[in-house]
Amino acid sequence: MSDGDDDYPVGYGKPPAEHRFSKGKSGNPRGRPRKARAVKLPTSRLLGSDEPTTTLILEEAYRTVRVREGDRVVDMPVNQAILRAMQQNALKGNRIAQRDFTMLLRSIESDQKQTQLEYFMALVSYKDDADREIARCQKLGIEPPEMIPHPDDIKIDPKRGTAEVHGPFSPEEKKQWDLSIARRDEAAREVKRAARKHRMIRDPKMQSILLDEWVHEQRIFDIINDRLPPRYRTTLANRSYADGASEAGDYAEGKKLRRRRASR
Secondary structure, eight states: OOTTOTTOOOBTTBOOGGGSOOTTSOSOTTOSOOOOOOOOOTTSOOTTTTOHHHHHHHHHHTOEEEEEETTEEEEEEHHHHHHHHHHHHHHTTOHHHHHHHHHHHHHHHHHHHHHHHHHHHHHHHHHHHHHHHHHHHHHHTOOOOOOSSOGGGEEEETTTTEEEEOSOOSHHHHHHHHHHHHHHHHHHHHHHHHHHHHHHOOOHHHHHHHHHHHHHHHHHHHHHHHHSOGGGOOOOSSOOOSTTOOSSOHHHHHHHHHHHHHHO
């Protein structure tokens, strides 16, 4: 339509003459713009960030191989086979193998020492904080919170630089401990019941049955109680000293027997 068309109505979809497309001329001479490339954000996973080579090395290190040792063939992980070969070369006088084996051993011992020190310091700090919290609660006359592990279960040996937990270390372990202690206490009640009935009944046959129950529950008590640290142990009233009833518990008797065998 020519520029002189005064009757052309201007409105929506009908721009003025100076803004209309000209015939034979593109309205987008530069063409469609290129699609912008995806920009990698700092949180994007970069190539190799998952350490696939490390995963591959570990898989190969623990892969089982067959190795000849003298007259026999044994299966072992690759890392163990390499370490054993290094050890054999060192024993044969290979100085490079001796140096590598010694450096490897020192590195492992150094890591173990550092880990032990960190564990020791963490438990010492935890025990000190827990003891202070318990003392604070006692001073205020309030019940201290449940602590796992309990500070009384942490045994510190400053001379050796060791710290050991003689009790539950986690809520899951405490559940198992509570079940064991509950079964021990149940056995103690059964021992008391059987002992009382055994003294009341005069029938030899019933006495024999009750004695078997008495001894059975007493052994259960001893096995559980003897495995617990001293803080959790208790004594058993109405103990039976009949033949077949262990005075100190089957577990303790077993330990005594193993000590006697070892001393021979």
